[in-house]
Amino acid sequence: MISLLDVSYVRLGTRDLEGATRFAVDYLGLEVSEHRKRTVCFKSDAREQTLCYFEGDPADQAVAFEVGDKTDLDMAAAELERLGYAVRSGTVSEAAxxxxxxxxxxxxxxxxxxxxxxxxxxxxxRYRGSRDAGITGFSHVGLCSSDVTRDEQFWTKVCNARVSDRIGDAPLLRIDEVHHSIALFPSDQTGIQHINHQVETGDDVMRSYHFLKERGVPITFGPGRHPTSSARFLYFEGPDGMVFEYSSGVKSIADELLYRERQFPFEPTGFCHWGAKPQIRQFEN
Structure with a gap:
């Protein structure tokens, strides 16, 4: 089994690197950690990068997960190849x-x-955002899934993820005590469905709501509160149609023996305890 320790970063292609950089800094509130040729890296916590925009096709996306060491990486590669996955080892320059x-x-x-x-x-x-969005760190991703049952088997049987809750057939998966690091949503598309950053308080969520709304950033869901993770949330649209989320107060699951996954309806009440309705295609029936 491949043991995932943490979600590490997201890489996103974009046709407008200057515009994407401006959004990440001025609206999302990240800090530029490095400029490279045709690439800009951003940080949202003590890590060197948690988001990277690079010049390229917006469909060219990747999400990274941390494993323990080189031995774990080699074992993961061998297991994936045994199961029929095409695995590519990154070069030294790509890793740098x-x-x-x-x-x-x-x-x-x-x-x-x-x-x-x-x-x-x-x-x-320390991370020093360009605006005080209250960000405490990069937290989780939503992934598009053409078959959530099959994909759940991959993340829970090949990897060490566990189901925390389900919204309809969509599983929310944890790899540590945080309620979820991966969320799988039915979709006819491939790619990252949304990118989450945790913020310190519910007040930070509301401040960003007003900040983004006043500047014409499309709000796609919220403010609201998830009945699954208990987090207060706000979803909004960024460059190339990517959906970003701020949330605060996400539940921790410390006792693996006592916790049991729960089932929620795949309708607005399953996504928001306060009654907000999503304008996100993968969240709609």
Whole structure:
């Protein structure tokens, strides 16, 4: 079994690197950690990068997960190849650009770009956002799934994820005590469905709601409160149609023996305890 320790970063292609950078800094509230040729890296916590925009096709996306060490990475590559996945080992220069010691790349059963990395770099400096969005760190991703039952089997049988709750057939998966690091949503598309950053308080969620709304950023869901994770949330649209989320107060699951997954309806009440209705295609019936 491949043991995932944490969700590490997201890489996103864009046709407008300058515009994407401006959004990440001025609206999302991230800090530029490095400019490279045709690439800009951003940080949202002590790690050297948690988001990277690069010049390219917006459909070219990847989400990375950390494993323990080089031995774990090699074992993961061998297991994936045994199961029939095409695995590519990253070059030294590619690893340096990702601020990791080494990585492999493959596609999950739905075709989403996945990278497994070891020894991601910490900056040694606190994150200092360009605006006070209250961000405490990069937290989780939603992934599009052409078959959530099949994909759940991959993440829970090949990897070490566990189901925390379900919204309809869509599983919310944890790899540590945080309620979920991966969410799988039925879709006829491939790619990252949304990107989450945790913020310190519900007040930060509301401040960003007004900040973004006043500047014409499309609000796609919320403010609201998830009945699954208990988090207060706000979803909004960024460059190339990518959906970003702020949330605060996400539930922790410390007792694996006592916790039992719960079932919620795949309708607005399953997504929001307060009655907000999503304008996100993968959240709609």
């Amino acid at each position: 650009a990702r601020h990791v010691k080494g990585f492999i790349a493959f596609r999950d059963p739905s075709g989403n770009g996945i990278e497994l990395v070891y020894r991601p770099a910490n900056s040694g400096k």
